[in-house]
Amino acid sequence: MKKIRSLYEELLEKHGLQGWWPVNNSYKPGDYSTPRNEKERYEVILGTILTQNTSWENAGKALNTLRKEKLIDPEKIMRTEEKKLAGTIKSAGYYNQKARYVKNITEFYDSLKGRTPGREELLGVKGVGKETADSILLYAYKEPVFVVDKYTERLLLREGIISGKENYDEIQRIFTESLEKDYKLFNEFHALIVAEMKK
DNA sequence: AGCCAGGCTACCG
DNA sequence: CGGTAGCATGGC
Numbered sequence: 427m428k429k430i431r432s433l434y435e436e437l438l439e440k441h442g443l444q445g446w447w448p449v450n451n452s453y454k455p456g457d458y459s460t461p462r463n464e465k466e467r468y469e470v471i472l473g474t475i476l477t478q479n480t481s482w483e484n485a486g487k488a489l490n491t492l493r494k495e496k497l498i499d500p501e502k503i504m505r506t507e508e509k510k511l512a513g514t515i516k517s518a519g520y521y522n523q524k525a526r527y528v529k530n531i532t533e534f535y536d537s538l539k540g541r542t543p544g545r546e547e548l549l550g551v552k553g554v555g556k557e558t559a560d561s562i563l564l565y566a567y568k569e570p571v572f573v574v575d576k577y578t579e580r581l582l583l584r585e586g587i588i589s590g591k592e593n594y595d596e597i598q599r600i601f602t603e604s605l606e607k608d609y610k611l612f613n614e615f616h617a618l619i620v621a622e623m624k625k
Numbered sequence: 626a627g628c629c630a631g632g633c634t635a636c637c638g
Numbered sequence: 639c640g641g642t643a644g645c646a647t648g649g650c
Contacts, residue, residue, distance in 0.1 A: 448631095474631095481630040484648060519646040523633080555633050575631040620631075628650090637642085 430604035433585065434611075437618035444617030447565045449473040450486045450493075458610045461566060464540070469498050470566040471535060474558050475527045476518040488518035503532045527553025542567045556594045564616075570607035573616050574598050577623040 443455040447470055453460060461467040472492065477485035491514050492498055497506060506514075512525035534543070534551045548559035556574070563569040574597045582588040588597060605611060 477630090478632040479630065480632085480646090481648075484630080484646095487648085517647060519630090519648080520632090520644095521646070523645055527633085553633070557632065561631080573631080577631065616631090624631095626650105630647100630649095633645095635642100635644090638640095 430587075430601055434605075434615050434618070437622055438614075441618055441621040444614060444621055446613050446617065447473065448617075448620075449477060449482050450489045458568075458613055465498060467566045468500060468535060469493075471531060471562055472498065472528060474561040474565070475524055475531055475553060476515060478520070478524070478527075478558065480519050485518050488515040491515065491517070500532050500536045503528060504536070523553070530554075542569065545571070560598070564609060564612055568609045570609045570612055572598050572601040572605075572612045574601075575616075577619050578616070580623055581619050 445453040445455050446458055446460060447453070450469075450473070451460060461470055469489070473485060473489055476488050489498075495514055497503055497511075497514065503511065508525050508529060511528060512521045515521050515524055515528070518524055530552050531554060534548075543562075545559050545563060548554050548562060549556065554562070560571045560573045563571040564573055574594050579588070579590075579597060582597065582600070583590055587600065601612075601615070605615070
């Protein structure tokens with residue numbers, strides 16, 4: 427197995443410390459303290475839905491609108507009519523689907539009562555697939571879960587580490603078997619992958 | 626002007 | 639079951 431660890435060192439050398447979750451946050455390189463409270467946690471969770479197959483810019487605009495409407499609040503989202511919610515997040519694309527997904531994840535989030543969810547129960551929420559579940563665990567709950575996305579797959583393809591036939595869990599295992607389970611490391615590694623692959 | 630952006634579900638064979 | 643159409647805006 428080509429050294430995943432040395433790949434990390436190379437990327438860090440090339441790009442420097444990045445940060446965490448790039449949608450609408452004044453994060454600083456090397457600062458992994460966010461989310462600092464439940465409101466920020468919930469905002470990150472909304473961001474994971476809004477950014478599905480969508481540019482961060484468009485997802486960020488939708489998040490800004492939600493913020494302006496004071497809707498970064500589970501109770502308010504649940505009280506907002508789905509049609510209206512869809513209009514509010516229009517710029518994120520797929521707004522009808524995502525309005526439904528936002529409702530679903532909000533109901534689930536509320537039912538947790540502050541508890542950290544498991545991956546399987548997250549996957550039980552309609553609108554939450556593997557990448558979204560893992561993004562929620564890593565970025566909202568600081569769990570040491572490696573997030574696999576298009577950039578991750580493209581990088582491993584480029585490096586000849588995978589053939590392209592591997593599934594999500596197999597790709598994820600390549601990272602978790604080679605690295606200590608540290609959410610800051612997983613967070614930074616993924617940010618570096620994006621810095622490397624985003625043209 | 627068409628292609629692409631950190632996916633996911635439902636449905637098809 | 640593995641494969642894929644549909645969902646949609648905004649930036650280039």
